Amino acid sequence: MYDKIIDKDNPNSALKVQSALEHRPSSVNEEYVLRLKKKKERSVDEFVEGILSSDRIVLSQAITLVESSRWDHQQKAQRIIERCLPYAGKSIRVGITGVPGVGKSTTIEALGTKLTGAGHKLAVLAIDPTSEKTKGSILGDKTRMETLANDPNAFIRPSPSAGSLGGVARKTREIIILCEAAGFDIVLVETVGVGQSEVVAHSMVDFFLLLQLANAGDELQGIKRGIMEMADAISINKSELDPKRAELAARQYANALSLFPENENGWKPVVFTSSAYTGEGIEKMWNTVMEYVAQTKSNGYFYKKRNEQNLRILSETVNSALVEHFYDFPGVQEKMEKAREDILNDKVSAYVAAQRLIEEYFEGLTDKK
Structure with missing residues (x-):
């Protein structure tokens, strides 16, 4: 039986859960098996409907999306929030x-x-x-x-x-x-x-x-x-x-x-x-x-x-987005590290280094157009 549920081509893999479920003995509790199966991901509509009906589980899951640092979670969370805003x-x-x-x-x-x-x-x-x-x-x-x-x-x-x-x-x-x-x-x-x-x-x-x-x-x-x-x-x-x-x-x-x-x-x-x-x-x-x-x-x-x-949220959100975009921009992290070294070695002042980083960032934005 285990030959069917172990990926022999990948010795480092864990047991294939889905395959194990398919080859389970008849004595296994079917209700428990259903819990183990991957849950369907909720849609934005399902989240909004659950929140508006005061479903605590759905509310908790929506909050988890808000707290997540994953880009796709953040995008989904924002759509949910936008739909909930009128309420x-x-x-x-x-x-x-x-x-x-x-x-x-x-x-x-x-x-x-x-x-x-x-x-x-x-x-x-x-x-x-x-x-x-x-x-x-x-x-x-x-x-x-x-x-x-x-x-x-x-x-x-x-x-x-x-x-x-x-x-x-x-x-x-x-x-x-x-x-x-x-x-x-x-x-x-x-x-x-x-x-x-x-x-x-x-x-x-x-x-x-x-x-x-x-x-x-x-x-x-x-x-x-x-x-x-x-x-x-x-x-x-x-x-x-x-x-x-x-x-x-x-x-x-x-x-x-x-x-x-x-x-x-x-x-x-x-x-x-x-x-x-x-x-x-x-x-x-x-x-x-x-x-x-x-x-x-x-x-x-x-x-x-x-x-x-x-209005303060508007300003803070714009500021936060700009800062994130700057630090995520290609090459910025490497240039920041070089700037830190130059500052610590007294090759340049912190102000001048910052100005250079910002100028190079804007030049990079222009080149991308």
């Missing part, structure tokens, strides 16, 4: 940030469970620029949100693997579109709270929540002013550990925020204490989001911000 944009997008250990996952689980219990459909996404280096993810272990992970009205997706923060951001924006088309009316975007990840998260959400701890000493030390300026609300989390210190920290942050210039949207950032353990502040958290949405929709800022975000 997107109806959710409330909330960014949640804070340093590791501040309790983002437990807070998201407490808030998310409350929202799904009220009839909402919730998608939880992540922006984690460290995942490519550490091979980990802030949402990689779903056991940290076990209740929410098993909730039929919740969808949790780890950070897309990408080599740069810009790549993660682009993919996350596209995933938001797919989730909204699938009927999720609330999207939570969690960021690891380091580097520029907060800035990127802020650029794709409607409301931005900063979680802080009531640590000993000066509560405002170590926090970047820029993050506080982006925050629409600050929650002093894990307040059950030391309620008095948490209240003190909340007052300190509120005083600091009062010194900042008034926001363009007319919203005054709210500061409160919270605890996922006791449930304190969780309802206040969502009520604050809804108050913000109502106010900014009434004064038009909500829609203005969405439009600005879309």
